[in-house]
Amino acid sequence: MMLEPSIDSLMESINSKYTLVTISARRARQMQETNKYLIDSFDSKKYVGIALEEIKEGKLHYKHEE
Structure with a gap:
């Protein structure tokens, strides 16, 4: 069973699991x-x-603050 969207494609948008x-x-x-x-x-x-x-479609983002 393949999960969609894949974790690899999601990690392109958000780099932390x-x-x-x-x-x-x-x-x-x-x-x-x-x-x-x-x-x-x-x-x-x-x-x-x-x-x-x-997230995959680019509609959901987050703002990383340091």
Whole structure:
């Protein structure tokens, strides 16, 4: 079973697996509460999967502050 989007393609946008997991989990909770999405069509049936698809499409970003 191949997961889509792949971790390699997601790591091009966000270079930390920890950050990737944190952002997708926060976004999943937000989608669950608001039922609003940043992309029009998606393959996943779960909120975390949709969040990962949003990251892959470049619709979800984060700002790294030092």
